[in-house]
Amino acid sequence: MGNNNMEMLVQTKKQVKFLTKAEIDVIVSHLVNKQDAIIIKLLFNSVQGTEVSEIRNLTIHDVDKLAKEVVVTDDKHPDEPRRVKLDDETIALIEEAYEENEYVKKNGKMTQTKNVKTTVEMPDSRETEFILKTGKTNRKHAKKVSQYTIYNRIEMIRDLESVKRISSRINSKTIVRSGMLYRAKQLLEKEGGTLDNPKIKKVCEEFNVKSHWAVKDFMNMETLKELYDDC
Numbered sequence: 001m002g003n004n005n006m007e008m009l010v011q012t013k014k015q016v017k018f019l020t021k022a023e024i025d026v027i028v029s030h031l032v033n034k035q036d037a038i039i040i041k042l043l044f045n046s047v048q049g050t051e052v053s054e055i056r057n058l059t060i061h062d063v064d065k066l067a068k069e070v071v072v073t074d075d076k077h078p079d080e081p082r083r084v085k086l087d088d089e090t091i092a093l094i095e096e097a098y099e100e101n102e103y104v105k106k107n108g109k110m111t112q113t114k115n116v117k118t119t120v121e122m123p124d125s126r127e128t129e130f131i132l133k134t135g136k137t138n139r140k141h142a143k144k145v146s147q148y149t150i151y152n153r154i155e156m157i158r159d160l161e162s163v164k165r166i167s168s169r170i171n172s173k174t175i176v177r178s179g180m181l182y183r184a185k186q187l188l189e190k191e192g193g194t195l196d197n198p199k200i201k202k203v204c205e206e207f208n209v210k211s212h213w214a215v216k217d218f219m220n221m222e223t224l225k226e227l228y229d230d231c
Helices: 003-013 021-029 034-044 050-056 088-099 147-158 161-169 172-191 197-206 221-227
Strands: 069-074 077-085 102-104 119-121
Touching (some): 021 034, 034 088, 034 172, 147 161
Antiparallel strands (some): 069 077
């Protein structure tokens, strides 16, 4: 077997399906817009909901800096809001995204022409309470964004040359599951032992997953060891 074929075989065997915390940080570091970066961070920290409605519904009034948490609401269960704990970095990023008044198209990779602008003006804090914003070209800019806006932004991020190596793993489902695995890693570091049912159930509860059986195919020690050398 030639060297090239051997390398391909090794890469196939070691193919990873999820993202590490470090890779999430790399993605965020390459994003010009805080409006884009906060989508990645919120998904990784369990904020999703039906058609990403927990992100779309999030307002500045839902953020509790002192408690380091946000109250999120799923369109499917509007009477059942839940609290999500976040770190200082993510809380700060939410505030930065909310204060952002200009959106840079294509992460700054678009060429401006006479008829095409490279930026879009967004409503400021006096005009909207939502964290994720639409452009002011939309007459209903004070309302929440659609799920398609978020999915399109994720697709734009996936197409960036700077994250090409991990682009196949940049989608909402994989980011959320990667967050679950990172949370499992944190529990192992804190409590020791192995990734048993009580730990898996705790992660599922935090990520609003109703059945721990639904995640058994990836929530295991084998997957964690593939992602993190210290597991």
